[in-house]
Every structure is written in structure tokens, then in C-alpha cells.
Amino acid sequence: MRDLVTFIAGLPKAELHVHHVGSASPRIVSELAQRHSGSTPVPTDPALLADYFTFDDFAHFIDVYLSVVDLIRDPADIWTLTYEVARELAAQTVRYAEVTLSPYSSISRGIPGEAFCEAVEDARMSAAKDFGIELRWCFDIPGESGIPAADITLDTALRLKPDGLVSFGLGGPEIGVPRPQFARHFEQARAAGLRSVPHAGESTGPETIWDAINYLGAERIGHGIAAAQDPALMAYLAENQIGLEICPTSNVCTRSVPSLAEHPLPQLMAAGIPISINSDDPPMFSTTLNNEYAVAAEILGLDCEGVADLARAGVRGSFASEEAKALLIGEIDSYSQLA
Numbered sequence: 001m002r003d004l005v006t007f008i009a010g011l012p013k014a015e016l017h018v019h020h021v022g023s024a025s026p027r028i029v030s031e032l033a034q035r036h037s038g039s040t041p042v043p044t045d046p047a048l049l050a051d052y053f054t055f056d057d058f059a060h061f062i063d064v065y066l067s068v069v070d071l072i073r074d075p076a077d078i079w080t081l082t083y084e085v086a087r088e089l090a091a092q093t094v095r096y097a098e099v100t101l102s103p104y105s106s107i108s109r110g111i112p113g114e115a116f117c118e119a120v121e122d123a124r125m126s127a128a129k130d131f132g133i134e135l136r137w138c139f140d141i142p143g144e145s146g147i148p149a150a151d152i153t154l155d156t157a158l159r160l161k162p163d164g165l166v167s168f169g170l171g172g173p174e175i176g177v178p179r180p181q182f183a184r185h186f187e188q189a190r191a192a193g194l195r196s197v198p199h200a201g202e203s204t205g206p207e208t209i210w211d212a213i214n215y216l217g218a219e220r221i222g223h224g225i226a227a228a229q230d231p232a233l234m235a236y237l238a239e240n241q242i243g244l245e246i247c248p249t250s251n252v253c254t255r256s257v258p259s260l261a262e263h264p265l266p267q268l269m270a271a272g273i274p275i276s277i278n279s280d281d282p283p284m285f286s287t288t289l290n291n292e293y294a295v296a297a298e299i300l301g302l303d304c305e306g307v308a309d310l311a312r313a314g315v316r317g318s319f320a321s322e323e324a325k326a327l328l329i330g331e332i333d334s335y336s337q338l339a
Contacts, residue, residue: 007304007339008293012331014314015089015097015278015289017222017245019140019171020120021069021105022281023085029283032071042067053284058203058254062144062173065281069105078106078119086127086135092290095328096320100138100169103156104149113156124164136166136319138197141182143172150185158192166319169222170198170212179211186216195219195319197245201226202256206233218242220317225251227273228264234271243274243317248295249287250280265299276314308336 024032026046033042043052055061072078082099089097106116124135139157141150157165168189170182179200186196199222200212206226210233212218224244227233237244246265251257257264269275277296279289287295297307315328 004297004304004307005290005294008290008297008307010093010335011293011308011311012328012335013092013094013289013293013311014276014318014320014328015094016220016276016314016318017247017278017280018085018089018097018099018289019281020081020085020099020101021072022065022284023088023099023279024068024071024081025084025088025283028081028084029068029071032077036071036073040067040071042071049283050286053286055253055255058175058256059173061254061284065284068284069102070109072106073109073111075111075115075119078111078116079123082120082123082135083127086123086131086133089289090127090131090133092288094133094289095331096134096136096315096318096324098136098138098166098318100140100171102140102142102153102171104142104145104152107152107156108145108149113152113160117156117160117162121162121164134320134324135164137162137164138167138169139165139194140169140171141185143170143174143177143182143199145172147181150182154185154188157189157194165194167195167197169196170200170216171222172199174200174202174204174208179208180215183215190217197222199223202251203254206230209233213242220245223247223251223256225257225264225268228267234268234273237274238272241274243276244268245276245278246296247278247280248292248299249285253285260295260299263299265296269300274313274317275310276317277310278314304339305336308332308339 026049030046033044103116141153196217197220198212198216201209202223220243279292311332
């Protein structure tokens with residue numbers, strides 16, 4: 001029997017909740033900060049980024065996140081970031097990843113939507129060839145920017161239709177950003193065949209998750225940990241197989257839960273809700289997807305086969321084709337049998 005850390009390192013996986021800019025490694029962040037020095041608060045020394053990425057609360061995290069977003073200023077930056085994110089995921093044996101992109105953040109800084117989509121698509125195809133990883137996109141509304149951002153995000157998705165686009169999301173702060181205001185945008189996105197994956201119930205209560213379901217037609221929920229406070233909601237999620245994208249370390253770093261020991265993951269799993277384990281903004285939280293699997297294993301008391309089940313659940317909860325799901329689950333099965 002291989003030790004758990006070694007097992008996780010080689011386990012084929014899917015990543016369903018990882019942010020494009022939030023995945024920028026210290027090396028890439030410092031390189032971009034140097035390129036744009038004099039106009040950013042982001043440290044240019046990689047050694048100083050750990051302190052910079054220490055958050056007082058969720059609002060502080062958003063401020064820091066947006067300062068890194070501001071480093072992505074041209075299509076070359078976008079391509080480099082996308083390709084390097086794929087490289088780092090592939091190094092963790094991630095075979096398939098749905099990456100959350102916020103095109104509005106680049107478009108509002110003067111990068112045309114066409115150039116944005118061209119950059120991420122070219123990087124996606126290069127990564128598939130070079131690293132054997134399949135990337136797909138979730139176009140995400142930055143909620144703090146309101147309806148204008150939602151309009152531009154929807155237009156970019158429906159007019160440009162990049163080949164890798166599979167879903168439509170809503171991120172940013174939950175407090176002060178009512179989900180119902182974006183109902184029209186999600187309705188149009190779903191009508192065009194995109195899947196609904198809004199964030200909800202991380203820094204707010206169960207009511208935000210109910211709104212994401214009732215107004216946005218959520219098929220998966222980003223985080224959704226507040227569901228543990230509402231037995232009726234947990235039963236609804238389980239009955240309708242609406243998955244939660246759980247990112248344990250992120251929830252602690254943003255002070256959404258007090259500690260890993262108090263994380264509601266066991267309660268959510270016990271309720272029969274589909275769960276995937278994800279990394280969110282890994283360099284900002286000093287984590288990796290492999291580490292998140294180890295954390296989840298510790299919280300849930302899992303052995304290697306239990307961890308393999310988590311990987312299978314992640315694949316089943318993805319928006320990959322049924323053929324791609326079957327192939328990846330088969331790869332997980334083969335790997336697990338060697339343990």
C-alpha cells in the first residue's frame with residue numbers, strides 16, 4: 001500500500017473550481033509585478049508574496065485578488081498565465097480542469113474580448129498538446145462590478161463562443177451582491193447551452209444558495225458550505241444532485257470557517273450531496289489540489305480508496321463529455337488497483 005501523499009500525487013484528477021488569475025504562481029505574479037512595477041502594490045519579490053497573501057477576512061482577500069487581476073494587462077499576459085496554470089495542474093496529475101475566467105476584468109482594462117478569447121484558446125490547445133490536460137472555461141461575472149459586468153460577460157460568452165466554454169458563473173463578494181439581479185443573464189446563458197455554476201453560501205448563509213438555485217438555475221454551487229446550516233437545503237441538493245465545489249483551505253484562509261477541524265465537509269458528505277474537492281486560488285492560499293485532497297482525507301478519515309472515490313466524484317460532477325468521464329474514471333480505477 002502506497003502512503004496517502006504519494007497515492008494522491010499520482011492519482012488522475014479533475015479540478016472544477018480554480019480561478020484563472022488566482023492560480024498565478026509566485027513566479028508568474030512577481031514577473032508580472034516587475035513588468036508593471038511602479039503602478040501596483042503587489043510585491044516584486046516572490047519571498048514577500050506569502051505575507052501579501054495573508055488575509056484578514058473575505059473582503060481583504062477580494063482586494064488582494066483584484067490587485068493581482070490588475071497585473072494582467074495584455075493578451076501576452078493572458079496567454080502566459082493560462083499556459084502556466086495548465087502546466088502546474090498537469091504536474092499534479094490533473095487530466096481535466098474547468099477554469100473560472102472573468103473576461104470583464106480584462107475587457108474593462110482595454111483588452112478586446114476577441115483578443116482575450118484568442119489568447120486563452122491558443123493557450124488551451126498548446127497545453128493539451130504539451131501537457132496532456134484538457135481545459136474548459138467558466139465565464140464568471142465579477143459580482144462586485146454589477147450589471148454592466150454581467151452584460152459584458154454574457155455578450156462575450158454568447159457572441160464569441162470560444163470552443164472551451166462550458167459554463168457561466170458568478171464570483172466576487174457575496175455580501176451586498178444579491179443573486180436575483182443576475183437572473184436574466186443566467187437565463188440567457190442556460191438557453192445557449194451553458195451550465196450554471198454560481199458561487200454562493202461561502203461568506204453568507206443558506207439563503208444565498210437558495211437564491212442561486214431559484215433565480216440562477218444553479219447546477220453546481222461554488223463553495224456552498226453554508227448549506228450545512230439548513231437541513232432542508234441539504235436534502236434538496238442531495239435529491240436534485242446539485243453538487244458543491246468544496247475548497248477547504250480557501251474557506252479557512254478567507255475566514256469563512258474558523259478552522260479545518262470545524263469545516264462542514266463531513267456533514268455535507270453525509271447528507272448525500274455530490275461533492276468535489278478543489279483548490280480555488282491555490283498560490284494565494286499556499287495550497288495545491290493535491291494538498292486539498294490530503295486535507296479532505298484528513299477531515300473525512302479516508303484511505304487511498306476513499307480518496308480515489310473523491311476523484312471519481314469530481315469527474316462525475318464535471319461538464320466533460322460522457323466519453324471523457326468514462327475514460328478518466330477508468331484511469332482512476334486502473335491506478336487505484338495498483339495501490
